[in-house]
Amino acid sequence: MEDLTERVRIAVAQQPFMTTLGVTVARAAAGEVDLELPFDERLTQQHGFLHAGAVAAVLDSACGYAAWSAADGEADVLTVEYKINLLEPAVGERVIARGRVVRRGGRLTVCHGEAYADDTLIATSTTTMALRPR
Amino acid sequence: MEDLTERVRIAVAQQPFMTTLGVTVARAAAGEVDLELPFDERLTQQHGFLHAGAVAAVLDSACGYAAWSAADGEADVLTVEYKINLLEPAVGERVIARGRVVRRGGRLTVCHGEAYADDTLIATSTTTMALRPR
Amino acid sequence: MEDLTERVRIAVAQQPFMTTLGVTVARAAAGEVDLELPFDERLTQQHGFLHAGAVAAVLDSACGYAAWSAADGEADVLTVEYKINLLEPAVGERVIARGRVVRRGGRLTVCHGEAYADDTLIATSTTTMALRPR
Amino acid sequence: MEDLTERVRIAVAQQPFMTTLGVTVARAAAGEVDLELPFDERLTQQHGFLHAGAVAAVLDSACGYAAWSAADGEADVLTVEYKINLLEPAVGERVIARGRVVRRGGRLTVCHGEAYADDTLIATSTTTMALRPR
Numbered sequence: 142m143e144d145l146t147e148r149v150r151i152a153v154a155q156q157p158f159m160t161t162l163g164v165t166v167a168r169a170a171a172g173e174v175d176l177e178l179p180f181d182e183r184l185t186q187q188h189g190f191l192h193a194g195a196v197a198a199v200l201d202s203a204c205g206y207a208a209w210s211a212a213d214g215e216a217d218v219l220t221v222e223y224k225i226n227l228l229e230p231a232v233g234e235r236v237i238a239r240g241r242v243v244r245r246g247g248r249l250t251v252c253h254g255e256a257y258a259d260d261t262l263i264a265t266s267t268t269t270m271a272l273r274p275r
Numbered sequence: 276m277e278d279l280t281e282r283v284r285i286a287v288a289q290q291p292f293m294t295t296l297g298v299t300v301a302r303a304a305a306g307e308v309d310l311e312l313p314f315d316e317r318l319t320q321q322h323g324f325l326h327a328g329a330v331a332a333v334l335d336s337a338c339g340y341a342a343w344s345a346a347d348g349e350a351d352v353l354t355v356e357y358k359i360n361l362l363e364p365a366v367g368e369r370v371i372a373r374g375r376v377v378r379r380g381g382r383l384t385v386c387h388g389e390a391y392a393d394d395t396l397i398a399t400s401t402t403t404m405a406l407r408p409r
Numbered sequence: 410m411e412d413l414t415e416r417v418r419i420a421v422a423q424q425p426f427m428t429t430l431g432v433t434v435a436r437a438a439a440g441e442v443d444l445e446l447p448f449d450e451r452l453t454q455q456h457g458f459l460h461a462g463a464v465a466a467v468l469d470s471a472c473g474y475a476a477w478s479a480a481d482g483e484a485d486v487l488t489v490e491y492k493i494n495l496l497e498p499a500v501g502e503r504v505i506a507r508g509r510v511v512r513r514g515g516r517l518t519v520c521h522g523e524a525y526a527d528d529t530l531i532a533t534s535t536t537t538m539a540l541r542p543r
Numbered sequence: 544m545e546d547l548t549e550r551v552r553i554a555v556a557q558q559p560f561m562t563t564l565g566v567t568v569a570r571a572a573a574g575e576v577d578l579e580l581p582f583d584e585r586l587t588q589q590h591g592f593l594h595a596g597a598v599a600a601v602l603d604s605a606c607g608y609a610a611w612s613a614a615d616g617e618a619d620v621l622t623v624e625y626k627i628n629l630l631e632p633a634v635g636e637r638v639i640a641r642g643r644v645v646r647r648g649g650r651l652t653v654c655h656g657e658a659y660a661d662d663t664l665i666a667t668s669t670t671t672m673a674l675r676p677r
Contacts, residue, residue: 466596
């Protein structure tokens, strides 16, 4: 699994937006990727919480890497669509975004995502991704 | 309408994440807000396009301000959930995110969003927002 | 266009659930299909309105036939996912469900749907469909 | 819990559309409701599978009753919106639709739904519901 975590780290590092957000890889296994977003004032909204848009971006990415890891990292993964419910404000020191593959298909993979802020469930999502063989 | 555009500008300036993304207000009317996201390498994904997460964040915000403007700016607007379909890669010099109120209710407002990259429709969204009187 | 309307009618007649609901084809053009659902007590919920599930089923079908008509009726259309916002109760004599293609792709087509009950917008939807060549 | 199951049965019986579909209550606990939809040719699509619209209607209802049961049956529950991913065709003798409360709020409740056809996961959904005190 170490190898997979390392490969996801390299893939995340290739996305400048992930670096801008300060995202790191907490854990990776086949079909399961957890990303971490530390609190950063630059990412907040008007009440000082992490902006929902930043949380959603990390959650979508966690789902994307989960789909990618389930495909053995051998396909390009494109987000077709996602839906997110924001349950609680993103308060705390860090957000953990967990992406999990629900169904892996040949062309389409569906993932479920959950975001936690210091152990509180703050968002849940479902993402449909297209796989394109390289 | 100038006054409303100015008020949306002030509201956007109060969200550090919008400043981090480089978002500006292109247009505002009651129930209609257009935000602009200039291309910025810091916001890209691995192929050099604007990251879907950045596009989604701006589109959700355009919808939020559209709901806020329809409520005369007298309520707090919280995103309950949204769904976004990503139709084309975000290629070009700028993205325009258009938020439009579909139904304004007492407690819940529904908006439709469309994002364009240099006149190409790249994403469509629907957002449900809760209004909390101040 | 008459020919297309007739072809959609034949396709609708092949779905027993559409017959059970009492759905008819109001209009069909390339990428645009309107279905009609007459009020029927068998389809109501506890307050006597048409059940949201019946409205959603017809709206999803209108989107499916819109995608099918845009593909010249030469592909099988499978709904991958949809999202629906229910805006108002379905009160009245009939519901018109309008499906419109937003983006036609080679493998995926995205449609937008709107349902009206006697001219009141009661629901809006977005659907992602997979096309499988026959 | 028997009492709650009985109360959900009475509530389901008050919705003529549930009777038209042939839905029964398999299980009910606070925040958790399972509905059963037996295969019925009247509910099929052109390939002989249960129509996605019928599956979605039952899944939305399972989520609605889960929200209602979590609110002690003392509130009216209105579906604001839902999103469903259809993962596999609905083949088999019966569909079980499981609704589970993810977050219970004062005004809004979010539920997650899963539909199984003879033990195969065929659909997953997320529903936002508004609670109106009676």
